[in-house]
Ligand SMILES: Nc1ncnc2c1ncn2[C@@H]1O[C@H](COP(=O)(O)OP(=O)(O)O)[C@@H](O)[C@H]1O
């Protein structure tokens with residue numbers, strides 16, 4: 324990597340915060356970083372990658388990594404600490420590291436630096452937060468922490484199917500679905516357990532709850548799990564789908580829905596993740612097949628409204644400044660909206676319009692933060708090492 328000055332420092336400066344890496348200099352999704360650097364350049368904002376290691380308390384000058392699209396090369400240069408940091412530390416384990424936490428807490432205490440999305444969410448906290456407000460509780464499936472068998476047993480008495488998900492899970496890993504049904508032979512209650520594997524899911528059947536629980540315990544191991552009311556989500560050509568919304572702050576610092584995508588489940592899958600056989604599709608087309616054009620409009624309107632209420636409540640309860648989150652929502656067969664999860668480090672949206680807008684919004688929100696923070700701290704131009 325070159326040591327040169329390619330980052331125009333008279334411009335507002337946005338730092339993408341990530342982990343350092345002994346071999347690669349820094350971690351994270353490079354093509355994602357490059358897209359943001361490029362968008363920044365088009366909008367008059369200098370964007371560079373900075374590492375947690377460099378931002379240790381006391382450091383005044385740090386390394387900023389930037390990318391030159393013309394020469395297709397990364398380069399590094401010494402910069403002052405950017406006034407706005409966009410947290411993209413890729414792994415939960417890294418972010419939870421005590422050393423990293425100390426640095427993040429120190430940055431959060433500095434009034435001249437504003438960091439957004441400072442933490443990953445966990446699924447249990449999300450449900451606790453969202454259940455506390457009337458405006459959001461109505462979108463939340465009944466959820467319990469899966470600490471003992473009776474939590475699942477009582478949910479299975481209320482609902483014919485229950486999803487079990489690791490609290491810190493992602494991309495469908497470790498997800499199971501338990502179902503209660505009436506057996507064909509002697510009309511007694513029996514149970515089925517679907518376990519999400521790499522592509523499809525595997526189904527086990529048990530005549531007794533105790534047998535079902537034994538298998539679940541074996542699958543769970545030491546992970547923390549939630550158990551949740553299963554929603555009969557609407558299907559398109561026999562495949563369930565859900566909505567994926569991107570909610571971001573705009574140039575006024577207000578929450579706004581950037582776009583809505585849809586994920587259609589793989590044939591044999593209990594989730595809709597693309598790496599597990601799911602695919603991207605057009606939400607209007609999928610919804611219209613079940614609810615017609617008018618119903619579709621209504622449902623998408625309700626999904627937007629839900630997403631904004633949820634983003635506000637999550638931000639309030641998390642106690643941190645957030646700039647974006649993605650949300651997975653289900654639509655039931657009656658057109659009702661259900662919240663499944665929110666992610667504070669959204670994966671990129673492959674829908675081109677959503678992608679483009681999402682990058683612009685990050686830059687616009689960063690500009691908003693720089694502007695409002697300068698007004699507050701009587702600030703100096705950001706990023707100039709001489710300032
Ligand atoms: N309570 C539920 N009822 C019906 N389907 C669910 C439920 N919870 C999750 N799913 C399905 O599983 C998918 C993955 O669940 P999610 O909570 O997003 O976990 P992950 O973090 O692994 O993505 C959802 O997008 C949805 O399709």
Ligand SMILES: [Mg+2]
Pocket residue numbers: 494495651664
């Ligand atoms: Mg998900």
